[in-house]
Amino acid sequence: MDKIVNPQTERILVNRLFLTGGHVQVDIVRSLFDTKMAGLLDGAGGASCHLCTASDEEIKSIDWVRSGFTINRLISDAGQLFDDVNEDHFLKLPSKQRLGITHKPTSDINIIAASPLHAYLCVFWWYMLLIYHLDAGHKVWSPSDDKVNASMRRIRAILLVKCSFSVDIPSSQGGTSTTGNIARNCFLDKRDFLKWATSSINLSDKLLLEKIQTYLSVVLRLVNSGNLINCSKMEELCKETYEYILVQFPWANVTPSLHKLLSHSFKIIGEYNNGRGLQNLSEECLEACNKFVRRIGKILPEKQHSLTMYEIF
Known part of the structure; x- marks a missing residue:
């Protein structure tokens, strides 16, 4: 019998069990959470x-x-x-x-x-909001501002035409069109993403955005990898990135996902995942089940979201 220790629950899980007969009791332990x-x-x-x-x-x-x-x-x-x-x-x-x-x-x-996939999605959403604000010349964090929304619609259209990236387009199923692959490619500056997304932004702000993009891309790739990570070096990089954002954009909001990525990811890797990136804890498998969860939610009698989620899981 092989056993593994789940880093999120600190409980021992049975990985393989070979039996010749008798009764078996299976304990299902929660291990992945978005x-x-x-x-x-x-x-x-x-x-x-x-x-x-x-x-x-x-x-x-x-x-x-x-x-x-x-x-x-x-x-x-x-x-x-x-x-x-x-x-x-x-x-x-x-x-x-x-x-x-x-x-x-x-x-x-x-x-x-850990939520490594949502780190990509949510941090990319924050990064795009930063671009929209700078494009609109609106240095007060208010995503619902008319100028910011106008910049969002224009940049969204440019990225769709020039890069074939469908970014931040609302979906009829809830959420947006942004996928993990789109976020990864944009942070890697595939198809000249940054060039087109910042085409109307002044050079000084564009250089700041480029540096933040590089830093966040490195951190996110470390988090989503399965390799051994030098956690002390990663901590230095995360703190440098965090401080750089606060200094250069003091008016920008720090979202929970951005804070979690830059403050806790290296600790989760080092203390809870044996020093390896969090690829093994990716919630992509959970995301693949979303459509089934929505179907179940529709047939449940309880309309309150929290209780519905509780009944499903």
């Missing part, structure tokens, strides 16, 4: 990060970036917060005081959600 599932399980639906308890202000602090963020969000702490006070009273507390907890955790296992 961000939505992590939020459902750990109760931190309003948190800036599912791995640490840093606030919105702290994840934009250069001092915090330099000192590093600790993976310190525990399921037991979230459950204890609910047990200590009345639930209705608890939810009326400021988000910072309740550490972003929005509902009682539905799991007793600490969730270390």
Whole structure:
């Protein structure tokens, strides 16, 4: 019997079992989580990060970036917060005081959600928003601004014609047309992506975007690889990239996915995945099942999203 230790649950799983007879009991242990599932399980639906308890202000602090963020969000702490006070009273507390907890955790296992595929998708979405803002000359983070939306539509059309990349086009099934492969190719600057995406942006901002693209591309490829990683060097690169973004674009929002990539990915690799990239924890297999999940969700009587997801999984 071969056994492996799952890095996210720290439980021993049976990999192969050869039997000559008798009864078999199979325990199915959760091992892969995307961000939505992590939020459902750990109760931190309003948190800036599912791995640490840093606030919105702290994840934009250069001092915090330099000192590093600790993976310190525990399921037991979230459950204890609910047990200590009345639930209705608890939810009326400021988000910072309740550490972003929005509902009682539905799991007793600490969730270390790696989400390497969603790192590509969500960080690419952030990068495109940065391009849209700079193209519009709107240096206040407001994705719904009319000028930003106009730039988005124009750049989207240019990329479709010049690069054959269907980027950020809303899908009838929910989400957008951006796929993992599109995000990878754009970060690798295939088909002169950056040239066309930044064609109307001034040279100084274009150079900043080019450097950020290079840094993020390297970090994302390390995360999505299956190779042994020099985690100390990766930490230096992540912190340098994080600080560079905060210094050059202080008005830009730091999304949870960007924060997670640059603050925690090297720790997950080093401490939870034996120093290897997170290719083995990619949620691409989960994404392939999305259409089936949607079908099941439609026939369930419960309309609330969280309960529907709970019933499915």
